[in-house]
Amino acid sequence: MNDLQEQTWVAAARRGDESAFEALVRRYEKRVMALALRMCRDPEDAAEAAQEAFLAAWQGLPAFRGESGFSTWLYRLTSNACVDQLRREGRHRSAAGPSFNDEEARVDVPDTTPSPQDTAERRELRAQIETGLQSLSPDHRQVLLLREMGQLSYEEIASQLSLDVGTVKSRISRGRKQLRNFLLKTGNFSGAAASKRAEKEGCQ
């Protein structure tokens, strides 16, 4: 999120403030792990890749210029770390298989107390997303929920809904765009700053 709190942490961490970086780690560890689990499947691989991603972020922060949001940048580092991890361990991206089994995981109970402002912002966003989801067609909503909440892969969603992967992809894509448009139009969701300007410029 592009909130002020996070910007402060990023700025401080760029200057070498380890505590600020720790705050970022705690904020993002679940998201990074979610992606790593998606790409690596094996929880040990995912954990290693996730750690590598954060270490790469720590090392790369001084040169991070904020052309993209911090979360997008971290996402990118995580993707790269997962590719590395799979290659290092001689594995390929998994073929369709059972989802990561929650019962086998060691679940961490977060002990960090979010600041009141942080909680309010998140609650706000979540409420708007819930409203936005209601504005989608059931088909679009369903695949988006399976993807974002259920953490299922395209293959798994396709299998569950008896659709082909192509249909899943296009529904997710359209659903996302609709949700984003809804949030931009109705709420306090300002979106990435570039989007308003870039809307007119388009893409080469």
Added chain:
Amino acid sequence: MKYCEAFAALLDPYLDGELSPEEMVRIHEHLDHCPVCRAYADDMLTIRAGFPGVEDTPVPVGFADAVCAAVRGGAAPRKKRAAPWAKALVPLAACLAVVILLQNGPLSMQCKNAALTAYDSAAVEECAPAEAAVESPTETGDSVGEAKAGRQVPTATQSPAASAPQAYAALSEDEAAPANSGAGVTSLNTGDAWVEHGNIVFSAVVFLTQAEAGNALDGYEGRPYSDADRPGDGAAGTGYALERTDFQRILDQLDASPAVTERQEATTDLCCIVVTDASSAVN
């Protein structure tokens, strides 16, 4: 709202971790130059953070502590690693390469790639069998590192030809960057340098100042880089030869968008990051 036609199909799978490494390279390259798609990615990840499910992701106990311990301990992320079994191939390739180059003129791409390993004495040094093969990620945190320590994994199924080039930028496994002890590698006549349009033409090259590069290339072996087409420039800097995916990954880490020069006349698939001493990058 306009979306980029060529990449629209890739963006959502990218956000969902469904792309192949090659596709990821393309999307990363595109994101470097496209504010529209970047904004889309930013927004979608923000929205994702608002979905309740993400907060239920199981994270290993003590994960954040382990990361922070590693950070405080001065850890750096692992650099490029060659698949362990690929290292064994390097000296053979180097021997072949020397023989081939001394005997023949024009080279096939595979021979060129093999030939280039001869430049990289660090890759040959790594082939000291016992030490190089064992990976000991002592810098990683306890809870995630221990499970992996000492694991040798010769399970890769990539073909040798595809993997051997990894050895170019390969490093020794331990973080204390070692000096080359000269494991008897025979340098070719062209010497220990990259001469663009002289002994090589990289498929892509980018120039970074030392400040821009920071320590992203620490541990990689660089060689003096110059361009035969620009004799007046002298040695433009230090060149680091990398596979495309690693080249792109390092540029990603910098989160800068330096101009990348693609060369149609390339003699290799390798790309080169040139670190200059100038205050502004030379193109």
